[in-house]
Amino acid sequence: MLVFLDTEFTDFIDCELISIGMVTAEGRDFYAEVQDFDIAKCNQFVRGAVCESLGKAANSPVSRAALPERIRAWFSSLSTDALVACDNLIDWELLLDALGDDIPSNIIGRYDLAPLAQLPQFQRAAAAYHAEAGHPWHHALHDAHAQRAGWLAIRASGNDDQPSSPADRSS
Structure with a gap:
């Protein structure tokens, strides 16, 4: 199963x-x-585009210490192996960093979405998702949903680039 990932x-x-x-x-x-992230580390863009959209999703606040268990519980609830799809290596590295040494056994690797994200049908579908009310850019959940929308558009166009096995992954 593909799991689309985005981070801020x-x-x-x-x-x-x-x-x-x-x-x-x-x-x-x-x-x-x-x-409990350090807001002093945020650049100006992040302070404006990212921080302004925080605090609007129910049940989303978590401490850095509690985050790994929350992520592990979610992956555990997926009854199958998960190939994590992201368009930037930093997202993957931040996920691994958050999990520390206890990476869920059903995470089988990373799938690089960057080449697909360059395709016009992917970009149109992602932009259409973000154009809907309440789906701002630079919000990790909405960006992950936009990636999913782009991937679904690629599949619908007959260019199904979903990896078929763990051997098709990156990293």
């Missing part, structure tokens, strides 16, 4: 997780906002 973080240089959003190909999602 403080800065590319001093990178600290702010929020994490994941959605399965079937549409089941997970979202958490880290409450």
Whole structure:
């Protein structure tokens, strides 16, 4: 099963997780906002585009210490192996960092969405998702859903690039 992942973080240089959003190909999602990140590490863009949309999702606040267990519980609830799809290696690295040494056994690897994200039908579908009210850009859950929408558009166009086995993954 593909799990689309997006994160928001403080800065590319001093990178600290702010929020994490994941959605399965079937549409089941997970979202958490880290409450104890260091806002002083945020660059101006993040302060405006990311921080302004925090605090609006019910049950999303979590401490950095509690985040790993919450992520593990969600992956455990997926009754199958999960190939994590993201368009940026930083998202994958932040997920692994959040999990520490106890990575769920059903995470079988990473699938690089970056090549698909360049295709016009992917971009149109992602933009259409974000154009809907309440789906802002630079919000980890909405960006993960937009990736899913783009991937579904690629599949609908007959260009099904979903990996068929763990051998088709990156990293």
